[in-house]
Amino acid sequence: xxxxxxxxxxxxxxxxxxxxxxxxxxxxxxxxxxxxxxxxxxxxxxxxxxxxxxxxxxxxxxxxxxxxxxxxxxxxxxxxxxxxxxxxxxxxxxxxxxxxxxxxxxxxxxxxxxxxxxxxxxxxxxxxxxxxxxxxxxxxxxxxxxxxxxxxxxxxxxxxxxxxxxxxxxxxxxxxxxxxxxxxxxxxxxxxxxxxxxxxxxxxxxxxxxxxxxxxxxxxxxxxxxxxxxxxxxxxxxxxxxxxxxxxxxxxxxxxxxxxxxxxxxxxxxxxxx
Numbered sequence: 001x002x003x004x005x006x007x008x009x010x011x012x013x014x015x016x017x018x019x020x021x022x023x024x025x026x027x028x029x030x031x032x033x034x035x036x037x038x039x040x041x042x043x044x045x046x047x048x049x050x051x052x053x054x055x056x057x058x059x060x061x062x063x064x065x066x067x068x069x070x071x072x073x074x075x076x077x078x079x080x081x082x083x084x085x086x087x088x089x090x091x092x093x094x095x096x097x098x099x100x101x102x103x104x105x106x107x108x109x110x111x112x113x114x115x116x117x118x119x120x121x122x123x124x125x126x127x128x129x130x131x132x133x134x135x136x137x138x139x140x141x142x143x144x145x146x147x148x149x150x151x152x153x154x155x156x157x158x159x160x161x162x163x164x165x166x167x168x169x170x171x172x173x174x175x176x177x178x179x180x181x182x183x184x185x186x187x188x189x190x191x192x193x194x195x196x197x198x199x200x201x202x203x204x205x206x207x208x209x210x211x212x213x214x215x216x217x218x219x220x221x222x223x224x225x226x227x228x229x230x231x232x233x234x235x236x237x238x239x240x241x242x243x244x245x246x247x248x249x250x251x252x253x254x255x256x257x258x259x260x261x262x263x264x265x266x267x268x269x270x271x272x273x274x
Contacts, residue, residue, distance in 0.1 A: 025272055026241050027114070027142055030056040031183040031229060032266035033153065035259075037061060039069025045261055046073070050080040052248050056268060057114045058140065060183050062153040064105035066095035074107040087112045091121040096133040106136035106151045115140045124150075126174065131164045139178070145273040147238065148175065152184035157226075161187040162194040169197035172234075179273065182232040185264060189227035198232055206231040206243035206269040214263045218255055224265075231269040242270040 030053050034041075041049075053059045064070040071092045078090045090109040097103070108121060118139035128134040135152040150171065154161035165188065171180060182203075188194065190205035211224035231243070246266045249258035 026270050028056045028268055028270045029058050029183065030266050030268045031060040033062040033185040033262060033264040035063055035262040036065055037063055037070065038065030038073050041073055046076050046080050048261060050077055050084060052246055052266060054081055054084045058108060058110035060149055060151045061107040062184050064107050066103040066105050070105050078109055081109065091138060093123050093136040098128045098132050098134060102132055104133055104153060108138045110140060115142055118146055127167045130167055142273065147273060148178040148180050150180055150182045152182065154185060154187040157187045162192060165194045172201055179234060179237040185229050187228050190230050202234055202236050203232045204235050207267060210245060212245060212265055212267055214249060214255060214259060223249060223255055229264055229267045237274050239272045239274060241272060244268060
């Protein structure tokens with residue numbers, strides 16, 4: 001695992017080099033579905049995850065275990081990040097309430113040198129009967145400008161996640177003063193028509209045609225499966241700088257070992273606030 005950590009550090013270093021020319025006024029967000037993130041993650045796996053995400057200003061995590069071990073895993077990751085040279089803070093949601101059998105937590109972890117939390121993070125209750133895992137909101141301030149991350153994990157594709165995502169069109173009206181940035185695992189590609197209402201309001205996806213989930217096995221060297229994870233941002237309030245994925249699985253000798261970390265790759269979005 002030590003050699004794997006060195007490899008992933010090199011991957012992340014390439015990311016840092018690619019965005020360094022944009023200066024210090026930009027904000028980088030990483031979103032990652034961490035696959036049953038809880039007590040089953042070993043210390044070495046937590047260290048690997050920390051090395052993968054430490055370059056970013058804020059991390060949005062989906063699929064944190066609701067029961068014992070989930071919030072503790074976030075705390076373990078937070079502690080590991082604090083050993084990397086920067087100071088971090090974090091917020092873990094309460095378990096989602098709509099579907100008891102699929103309840104999860106969300107988490108945010110952010111660098112305190114770049115961002116300040118405004119008020120308390122919260123699970124959105126308005127549509128918690130219509131959305132199995134209601135999204136987790138946080139307001140963060142950067143140099144006097146505030147943006148709001150909306151962290152979300154949709155139901156699986158077979159259960160029609162568009163029946164949940166259709167309610168997102170109401171959030172800009174519910175929070176007219178917030179600069180909303182939706183992120184997470186939508187279990188749908190950004191090209192789906194359910195995102196059209198957001199697009200008509202001026203929202204754009206940070207990734208287009210980019211697969212973010214892993215196959216069970218690589219096929220002719222292709223290890224990526226579906227375009228599920230993304231960011232949606234208001235183009236009038238945030239300026240796109242860069243986006244992409246971190247192909248962490250390349251640090252492993254086979255895909256099965258990589259999938260012990262997650263069946264999704266982390267995605268990132270770099271932007272400036274208007």
